[in-house]
Amino acid sequence: MFSMTILRSVLRVALLGGACFASGFEEKLEAQSPKELIFVEAGDLPIILTAPHGGSESIPGVSKRLGKGVDKFASVSDVYTDKLAKKLADAIEAKMGNRPYVVIARFHRQYLDANRRARDAYESPEAEEFYETYHQAISDARSEIIRRWGRGALIDIHGQAADPKVIFRGTQNGKTTKHLITRYGIDALQGESSLLGLLAKQGIPVIPAVGSSEHENPSFDGGYTVITHGSSDGGTVDAIQLELGLSLRDLKANGETADKIANAIQEFSAKYLPGTEKQSPQDLPAAKGNRTTGDLSGNGLRVGLYVDEGASASVENLLSVLSKFDGVSVTKLKADDIRSGKLAELDLLIQPGGSGGGQGRHLGEDGRDAIRRFVKSGGGFIGICAGAYLASADYSWSLNILDAKVLDRQHWNRGKGTVEISITDAGRKFLGANDNKLSIHYAQGPLLAPGNRPDIEDYETVATFETEIAKNGAPEGVMKGTTAIAKGTFGNGRVICFSPHPEMTDGLEQMVRLAIDHVKRQKSE
Numbered sequence: 465m466f467s468m469t470i471l472r473s474v475l476r477v478a479l480l481g482g483a484c485f486a487s488g489f490e491e492k493l494e495a496q497s498p499k500e501l502i503f504v505e506a507g508d509l510p511i512i513l514t515a516p517h518g519g520s521e522s523i524p525g526v527s528k529r530l531g532k533g534v535d536k537f538a539s540v541s542d543v544y545t546d547k548l549a550k551k552l553a554d555a556i557e558a559k560m561g562n563r564p565y566v567v568i569a570r571f572h573r574q575y576l577d578a579n580r581r582a583r584d585a586y587e588s589p590e591a592e593e594f595y596e597t598y599h600q601a602i603s604d605a606r607s608e609i610i611r612r613w614g615r616g617a618l619i620d621i622h623g624q625a626a627d628p629k630v631i632f633r634g635t636q637n638g639k640t641t642k643h644l645i646t647r648y649g650i651d652a653l654q655g656e657s658s659l660l661g662l663l664a665k666q667g668i669p670v671i672p673a674v675g676s677s678e679h680e681n682p683s684f685d686g687g688y689t690v691i692t693h694g695s696s697d698g699g700t701v702d703a704i705q706l707e708l709g710l711s712l713r714d715l716k717a718n719g720e721t722a723d724k725i726a727n728a729i730q731e732f733s734a735k736y737l738p739g740t741e742k743q744s745p746q747d748l749p750a751a752k753g754n755r756t757t758g759d760l761s762g763n764g765l766r767v768g769l770y771v772d773e774g775a776s777a778s779v780e781n782l783l784s785v786l787s788k789f790d791g792v793s794v795t796k797l798k799a800d801d802i803r804s805g806k807l808a809e810l811d812l813l814i815q816p817g818g819s820g821g822g823q824g825r826h827l828g829e830d831g832r833d834a835i836r837r838f839v840k841s842g843g844g845f846i847g848i849c850a851g852a853y854l855a856s857a858d859y860s861w862s863l864n865i866l867d868a869k870v871l872d873r874q875h876w877n878r879g880k881g882t883v884e885i886s887i888t889d890a891g892r893k894f895l896g897a898n899d900n901k902l903s904i905h906y907a908q909g910p911l912l913a914p915g916n917r918p919d920i921e922d923y924e925t926v927a928t929f930e931t932e933i934a935k936n937g938a939p940e941g942v943m944k945g946t947t948a949i950a951k952g953t954f955g956n957g958r959v960i961c962f963s964p965h966p967e968m969t970d971g972l973e974q975m976v977r978l979a980i981d982h983v984k985r986q987k988s989e
């Protein structure tokens with residue numbers, strides 16, 4: 465947990481340095497993390513299970529919805545659908561040998577209805593990030609499925625009170641499964657081998673009836689999730705909403721129901737989905753790397769790490785930090801690899817600590833151009849210390865992808881040690897932190913300031929230096945207030961630069977993970 469690791473480092477520093485931090489830091493961070501209230505699990509099947517309405521938790525700072533002017537307003541939860549979705553994931557794994565992707569809301573619908581468009585979904589602005597996180601997790605799963613298998617299915621689990629024994633289908637009368645129908649014909653939606661047909665085969669009554677082309681019940685015909693993430697507007701992931709009666713989902717029945725739905729999904733997959741039999745995901749190119757179950761948002765990310773001239777020994781430390789992140793595969797890159805087009809296979813590039821000039825000169829004009837083109841077209845860039853000098857727009861050898869100049873250039877060797885940084889409002893949002901100040905290892909990174917170049921987007925300040933190091937003749941008072949962490953865009957790509965070293969600070973390693981998730985390739989597939 466990022467919040468805990470930050471806390472640990474803050475406490476440790478507070479103890480060591482006698483510094484005093486705002487109380488309640490831990491509670492706020494814990495309580496406000498969307499990760500705590502949204503269950504997300506990566507899978508190894510081209511199937512996503514979602515359940516937006518089964519949660520029971522309140523969202524701190526978010527008031528209950530009143531629903532004024534909201535079409536089809538509802539705030540009653542679909543009880544037990546959260547548990548059913550988990551059981552279904554287990555049953556699918558038991559039968560098919562692999563798990564589906566899972567996204568389950570743990571918050572109660574009274575505070576946020578994740579199955580509505582944003583303006584109808586919540587009333588407190590504090591709920592927005594939970595809403596966005598929920599749908600981003602689904603989008604990420606969807607993108608990964610397309611990358612790994614080319615196509616897939618989303619099944620959105622709900623509860624209805626109209627008939628306790630029945631499952632209603634919701635696909636906007638086939639719109640959210642447009643791709644499936646185009647590819648396999650209408651039977652894939654309505655016939656015996658359709659998902660509902662196979663549920664009926666398991667003994668569960670379904671509406672519309674198998675083989676009929678009657679319209680779906682307008683109360684259960686598919687909501688925001690299937691409309692947004694299904695194939696209505698193109699794409700190759702089909703989405704089906706299932707509305708289960710209470711006697712199918714209560715605690716007595718949900719094991720058996722999960723089993724039956726898993727049987728239906730297995731048979732459906734064998735006929736209509738790729739990669740669900742013996743095609744192991746390891747055989748697929750995009751699945752290489754050490755991906756495991758965990759935080760979905762970064763799964764299968766291909767990170768390039770510069771390890772050539774100008775990279776210091778600290779790159780080993782960075783490698784070991786990266787190796788602990790789930791779903792991140794690292795490719796070591798020489799300047800030659802970059803010049804010869806290797807970046808095209810990657811989601812982002814990290815330039816590590818060392819010498820900015822050393823890296824820039826060794827890359828040469830061609831290498832630097834290759835990086836600029838990569839970021840411009842949507843690739844991500846993270847610069848740490850020397851990598852931040854490299855990204856700046858201040859040297860003959862710099863990349864000019866961050867609109868930053870470097871202050872007091874002549875005293876670059878101002879010393880190493882622990883400094884305090886203060887996180888800006890934008891930074892708090894980006895880091896998911898609530899305040900404030902952090903201690904971090906510093907090793908002669910750049911003192912960044914806005915470069916005011918008309919041809920590069922202005923950067924956003926994530927953190928500024930609150931204390932300074934001024935050795936070797938460096939004047940005092942210059943470092944304080946300069947930018948310690950900057951976040952910018954260059955063309956379609958995103959750039960994050962750290963002057964200090966989160967990867968060398970106990971407890972702040974997760975900052976690198978957040979940066980990876982933030983800058984990962986932006987071009988959609």
Ligand SMILES: [Zn+2]
Pocket residue numbers: 517542579621622623
């Ligand atoms: Zn529902």
